[in-house]
Amino acid sequence: AQSVSQHxxxxxxxxxxxxxxxxxxxxxxxxxxxxxxxxxxxxxxLLLKYFSGDPLVKGIKGFEAEFIKSKFSFNLRKxxxxxxxxxxxxxxxxxxxxxxxxxxxFGGGTRVLVKP
Amino acid sequence: xxxxxxxxxxxxTATGQRVTLRCSPRSGxxxxxxxxxxxxxxLQFLIHYYNGEERAKGNILERFSAQQFPDxxxxxNLSSLxxxxxxxxxxxxxxPFGGAYNEQFFGxxxxxxxx
Numbered sequence: 001a002q003s004v005s006q007h008x009x010x011x012x013x014x015x016x017x018x019x020x021x022x023x024x025x026x027x028x029x030x031x032x033x034x035x036x037x038x039x040x041x042x043x044x045x046l047l048l049k050y051f052s053g054d055p056l057v058k059g060i061k062g063f064e065a066e067f068i069k070s071k072f073s074f075n076l077r078k079x080x081x082x083x084x085x086x087x088x089x090x091x092x093x094x095x096x097x098x099x100x101x102x103x104x105x106f107g108g109g110t111r112v113l114v115k116p
Numbered sequence: 117x118x119x120x121x122x123x124x125x126x127x128x129t130a131t132g133q134r135v136t137l138r139c140s141p142r143s144g145x146x147x148x149x150x151x152x153x154x155x156x157x158x159l160q161f162l163i164h165y166y167n168g169e170e171r172a173k174g175n176i177l178e179r180f181s182a183q184q185f186p187d188x189x190x191x192x193n194l195s196s197l198x199x200x201x202x203x204x205x206x207x208x209x210x211x212p213f214g215g216a217y218n219e220q221f222f223g224x225x226x227x228x229x230x231x
Contacts, residue, residue, distance in 0.1 A: 032218045043118065044206065044222040051218060090159060094218055101172030102147065102210070104220060106159035 002027050004093050006107035014115050015083055021076040021110050023091030033074040034092040034104065035065055044090065050074065061085070083116045119143065120223035122207050128229045134195040137226045141188055141209030147171075148190040149210070149220060150182055154203035165190055167212075197230045204228075 007022040025031065033050040048059025055067040065076045074091060091107040119142035129135055141148050150162040161174035165184035176182075179197075184190040194201060204227050208220040 034219075036222075043224040044208075045118070046219065046221070049219060096218075102164055102218070103149065103161040103172055103174055104151075104208075105161065106151075108158045 002093070002095060002105055004091055004105050004107040006089075006091055006110050008110045009108065010111045010113070012113045012115065013081060016080050017114075019076075019078045019081045019085070019112065021089055021091075021112075023074045023076065023107055025072050025074070025091075025093045025105075027072070027093060027095050028097075030096040032094040032096065033065075033067060034094070035059065035063070035074070035076050036090045036092060036106075037087045038090065038109075039087045047076070047089075081112075081114050083114050085112060086114045087112060118221040118223060120207060120209050120221055122205075122223040122226050124226060125224065126227050126229075128231065129197060130231055131197055131199060133197050133230075134193065135197065135228065137192040137194070137205050137207075137228070139190045139192070139207030139209075139223060141190070141207075142221055144211065145209035145221075146188065146212040147210045147220075148184055148188070149208040150176075150190070150192050151206040151208065151222075152203045153206060153225070154200075157203075159206075162192070194228070199230050202228055202230045 004025045035047040036044040050067045058064045088109045090109045092104040121140045123138045146167040148165045153159045162176040164172040182192045204225045206225045207223045210220045
């Protein structure tokens, strides 16, 4: 079955530290990849997406992610976090196989706490 | 604000009851998706409608049903509610075609509590 896994369930770090969140997926064929963020009490917001082209994608709020096809990975990075980055981060994958439909399959999420 | 609206924000009900959650997609979007977010199951896809037609089903229980109306708003009906149905229910919408069809915009969610 298709799945998405995020390696870290919880991450605690200090302001100005660098952040890297891992995401691996198991899908055959072409995929679209997404990172969403959910701030406390809020809805999911898109941070960045990869459809095709340059595997290094830049998103909002200084986030970037790298797609490594050979590793089935799409890791999220931010060089220097701020307290306001405290949130839960979700990796999501959409298979472009027609039979899979247009659904997103989400990883389990990573809760990030940034200490001031 | 994504442009996707959901009502109500919160819903508290008892086991065995039936509730209806409502979603209005962004202007111009034809697709509506429903997702359930719970502590034990995480974020799971329930169902997808496109311009009034069901397009895909995920892990949606038989007690749950959905529909999309001609004005494109959608309703998710949950019946014979159980404690385990307590969750945050998100609706998302996406543009009708092209590469942007692949991006989904999420609403604020409805938090359902079953007592």
